[in-house]
Amino acid sequence: MSDEKTADVLRKLDVLKTRFREKASGDINLIELMAMDAAAGRGGQEEVRRAYQVLHRLAGSAGTFGFRALGEEARALELVLKPYLESETGAPGDLSEIHEMLLNENFIGRVRGLESLLAVEESEGEATETPKDSNTDSAGQPEVLIIEPEQTSGEYLANLLVPHGFSVQCATPRELFSKDLSRISVVLIRDDVLIAQEQIPWPSQDRPPIICIGSSDAFDERYRIAALGVDGFVSEPVDVPVLADYMERLINEKMEFGSGRVMVIDDDPELLERYSLILEGGGFEVRRVSSPATVLSALSEFRPDIILMDVQMGNFNGTTLARMLRFDPEWVGLHIIFLSSEEDSEFQFDALSQGGDDFLTKPVSDRILLQAARVRCYRARQLDKLASRDSLTGLLKHSLAKSEVGKEHGRCQRLDYPSVVAMLDLDHFKQVNDRHGHRVGDLVIKGLANLLRHRLRKTDVIGRYGGEEFIVALPNCTLENARRSMEAVCEQMSKIEFSGSDGTFSVTLSVGMAPLEDYEKPEDAIEAADRALYARKAAGRNGVTSINDLDWAQKESEPG
Numbered sequence: 037m038s039d040e041k042t043a044d045v046l047r048k049l050d051v052l053k054t055r056f057r058e059k060a061s062g063d064i065n066l067i068e069l070m071a072m073d074a075a076a077g078r079g080g081q082e083e084v085r086r087a088y089q090v091l092h093r094l095a096g097s098a099g100t101f102g103f104r105a106l107g108e109e110a111r112a113l114e115l116v117l118k119p120y121l122e123s124e125t126g127a128p129g130d131l132s133e134i135h136e137m138l139l140n141e142n143f144i145g146r147v148r149g150l151e152s153l154l155a156v157e158e159s160e161g162e163a164t165e166t167p168k169d170s171n172t173d174s175a176g177q178p179e180v181l182i183i184e185p186e187q188t189s190g191e192y193l194a195n196l197l198v199p200h201g202f203s204v205q206c207a208t209p210r211e212l213f214s215k216d217l218s219r220i221s222v223v224l225i226r227d228d229v230l231i232a233q234e235q236i237p238w239p240s241q242d243r244p245p246i247i248c249i250g251s252s253d254a255f256d257e258r259y260r261i262a263a264l265g266v267d268g269f270v271s272e273p274v275d276v277p278v279l280a281d282y283m284e285r286l287i288n289e290k291m292e293f294g295s296g297r298v299m300v301i302d303d304d305p306e307l308l309e310r311y312s313l314i315l316e317g318g319g320f321e322v323r324r325v326s327s328p329a330t331v332l333s334a335l336s337e338f339r340p341d342i343i344l345m346d347v348q349m350g351n352f353n354g355t356t357l358a359r360m361l362r363f364d365p366e367w368v369g370l371h372i373i374f375l376s377s378e379e380d381s382e383f384q385f386d387a388l389s390q391g392g393d394d395f396l397t398k399p400v401s402d403r404i405l406l407q408a409a410r411v412r413c414y415r416a417r418q419l420d421k422l423a424s425r426d427s428l429t430g431l432l433k434h435s436l437a438k439s440e441v442g443k444e445h446g447r448c449q450r451l452d453y454p455s456v457v458a459m460l461d462l463d464h465f466k467q468v469n470d471r472h473g474h475r476v477g478d479l480v481i482k483g484l485a486n487l488l489r490h491r492l493r494k495t496d497v498i499g500r501y502g503g504e505e506f507i508v509a510l511p512n513c514t515l516e517n518a519r520r521s522m523e524a525v526c527e528q529m530s531k532i533e534f535s536g537s538d539g540t541f542s543v544t545l546s547v548g549m550a551p552l553e554d555y556e557k558p559e560d561a562i563e564a565a566d567r568a569l570y571a572r573k574a575a576g577r578n579g580v581t582s583i584n585d586l587d588w589a590q591k592e593s594e595p596g
């Protein structure tokens with residue numbers, strides 16, 4: 037987040053705090069009047085109930101705005117009133133008992149004291165965090181930093197990593213302190229120069245994953261390295277495709293941890309705004325819902341990863357709302373976190389058994405709020421991925437990729453711009469499996485998947501179509517630009533060195549392409565790209581052929 041944006045969030049949080057203070061002061065006066073009425077025998081249980089509700093709200097919100105002492109005292113007073121509420125439904129409430137309690141407990145005096153607690157403010161400290169920009173260079177490639185005392189061995193490893201689609205720079209441990217580390221996505225460091233990660237001068241607390249390259253694979257050495265706080269370990273000699281895949285996984289995990297879509301449902305406008313600002317400051321996309329009655333349409337539109345929901349919202353109860361959402365099979369798996377100042381474990385257990393997944397007790401600190409959202413969004417996305425992503429490559433599965441290509445087909449025809457669909461197939465892949473084994477074959481497939489992810493744009497659709505076959509849709513791209521892009525992928529693929537059973541080897545790639553908008557149905561465009569791929573294979577593999585390169589007879593022939 038830019039300095040300007042951070043300042044803007046801080047300004048808004050300040051305005052919210054002022055609003056909270058004004059509202060709380062009004063609430064305290066109200067409770068005092070209600071208590072005085074009840075003590076004087078005017079009104080009765082209804083006054084007690086309303087005072088209880090206002091205290092409950094204060095107890096749940098004051099801490100979040102930095103007035104922890106006020107929240108604690110409001111909570112204590114709320115508990116004093118609670119038994120007299122229960123008497124309304126159970127044992128009959130006696131007004132003289134309430135009167136006596138209000139005087140004995142010095143209740144009115146304590147309510148007046150709440151006002152002075154509005155002056156006792158704690159620093160919230162953690163209010164805004166800087167969300168991660170995805171640390172990629174201008175071409176969209178993740179930036180890798182190799183920390184290596186010996187320049188030549190650093191450069192040697194860098195050259196082997198570049199074909200995998202990484203942008204790599206090297207530094208000696210000494211140079212580290214004068215380097216701009218803000219855009220680094222992953223760090224590789226040799227065990228003999230490894231220092232505790234706190235000693236590396238990261239520009240923010242949000243450091244990239246660190247992988248240590250160790251000369252020994254012994255337990256003691258691994259343990260020593262883990263104690264220094266690194267995130268990954270590979271032992272020498274380094275298998276570069278394995279390392280590239282490892283880096284890819286850590287970068288993705290890091291990027292996904294701390295992003296997501298959160299729906300916040302709360303009828304208290306200040307709390308709703310505050311939670312939302314904190315989450316947005318932490319890098320989340322947030323949808324605010326102040327009226328529970330609008331939740332269904334908001335859900336279909338926004339499709340959150342998780343919901344944070346208040347439990348008591350005027351006439352609505354969060355637990356009932358959660359149960360209602362579960363009526364719809366689409367939201368059965370949606371993660372719902374309740375926010376409530378209710379500490380009673382029975383109550384929490386009941387709420388969870390009604391359809392919630394988690395409980396955060398108010399007041400919720402900014403740090404807890406962000407951490408809970410991060411963990412839950414991450415898990416929700418992982419689960420979602422299991423259904424939609426291919427487990428080996430992390431790319432879209434066949435059916436989803438096909439439907440995304442279909443969507444792009446509709447868009448480019450509607451908006452009248454060119455788009456391209458391409459089919460990619462590894463050459464002589466059977467031989468790779470036969471010579472080096474299936475595990476090495478899998479690494480080659482992952483290598484191509486990672487390369488595509490790095491080389492193509494974020495808006496491009498990339499899917500694993502079959503075993504060693506991939507599908508790509510390039511929106512708003514001419515056939516010529518697509519050819520250049522795909523040729524670059526073919527060239528880089530052929531440069532990656534894989535370690536086989538008898539030394540290193542490389543694998544080439546064939547690509548067939550077709551203009552999406554030229555075909556009536558997306559399946560026809562995919563079939564045309566497949567025919568171009570078949571022609572490419574027949575013409576010698578390792579390169580790109582477009583359907584428009586073919587003559588009439590080839591265009592009509594069946595793909596192999």
Ligand SMILES: Nc1nc2c(ncn2[C@@H]2O[C@H](COP(=O)(O)OP(=O)(O)OP(=O)(O)O)[C@@H](O)[C@H]2O)c(=O)[nH]1
Nearest residue numbers: 461462463464465466467469474475477478503504
């Ligand atoms: N390791 C591995 N191999 C796979 C996977 N899926 C498919 N394959 C293999 O991919 C190979 C595909 O072989 P073919 O269709 O004969 O094609 P090819 O050898 O690549 O030859 P051309 O496409 O004509 O260049 C088969 O040996 C499959 O077993 C996978 O997930 N992992």
